[in-house]
Amino acid sequence: xxxVQDRTKESFQRLASxxxxxxxxxxxxxxxxxxxxxxxxxxxxxYRSFETLxxxxxAGPWLKSILVNVFRDQLRRKARSVQELPVExxxxxxxxxxxxxxxxxxxxxxxxxxxxxxxxxxxxREVLMRLPEIYRAPLVLRYMDGFATKEIARMLDTPLxxxxxxxxxxxxxxxxxxxxxxxxTGLLLRExxx
Amino acid sequence: xTDKHGLIPCSDAVRQLWDYLDxxxxxxDQAKVDRHLSFCRTCCGELEFAKELRAFLAxxxxxxxxxxxxxxxxxxxxxx
Numbered sequence: 001x002x003x004v005q006d007r008t009k010e011s012f013q014r015l016a017s018x019x020x021x022x023x024x025x026x027x028x029x030x031x032x033x034x035x036x037x038x039x040x041x042x043x044x045x046x047y048r049s050f051e052t053l054x055x056x057x058x059a060g061p062w063l064k065s066i067l068v069n070v071f072r073d074q075l076r077r078k079a080r081s082v083q084e085l086p087v088e089x090x091x092x093x094x095x096x097x098x099x100x101x102x103x104x105x106x107x108x109x110x111x112x113x114x115x116x117x118x119x120x121x122x123x124x125r126e127v128l129m130r131l132p133e134i135y136r137a138p139l140v141l142r143y144m145d146g147f148a149t150k151e152i153a154r155m156l157d158t159p160l161x162x163x164x165x166x167x168x169x170x171x172x173x174x175x176x177x178x179x180x181x182x183x184x185t186g187l188l189l190r191e192x193x194x
Numbered sequence: 195x196t197d198k199h200g201l202i203p204c205s206d207a208v209r210q211l212w213d214y215l216d217x218x219x220x221x222x223d224q225a226k227v228d229r230h231l232s233f234c235r236t237c238c239g240e241l242e243f244a245k246e247l248r249a250f251l252a253x254x255x256x257x258x259x260x261x262x263x264x265x266x267x268x269x270x271x272x273x274x
Binding site: 009012013016017020021022024025026029036039040043044047091092094095096097100112113116119121124139143144145146149164167168171175 | 205208209212213216218236239240242243244246247248250251252254255256257258259263264266267268270271272274
């Protein structure tokens, strides 16, 4: 284990090396292109503020937090206003009900489970990339990386209420995009054939 | 929104299910959702699917990195 009291370049290299897979995976869930650039910028920021790391056990979340800060700043630099989705546009969609009504896997006894299992990690990533970043990031950080909502609000510098609202809309949008993606790509037909 | 018996409609129950699973709603709202679930089979199905989808999402976070990408990052850190 890296001793963070020893803040040499060598100790940073050892620490970073152990966390590279986690950082890169998170970056690929946050951005379609530029995951490597995002990780490199995060590593640069982390090295410059190495002394702020308080405890060995916090190294992973600390690096991820820096990466999310860099991601947030990149979004701001784009100066692109992302419009909030109207509530009613996503509120009424239920993947659970849609599956019951449309029954896309008529021979399945465990329809909902089998439907989810048809999605590979790359399919899930493609679905995530269909979401605007303001919905994608909270969803990824909460349900894939396990950050608490308060922590997400701090990392994204966004009020907690806004994060909660975006999580709700992001979940709904994710469900509706899962359905649309499977329809458009013939995902379930692929599963049936193989 | 509740009716005169204090019951909430399916739309309200479903809207709160993920927060219900996170224990992120008030005890009063939790009791309303519990009461709704006690008689609504469809929303019980929604709840089970929400649990399954959450578990599914959690499995997507596996840390993976191609060896060549890792090697580039390690060279980058060496050059800092």
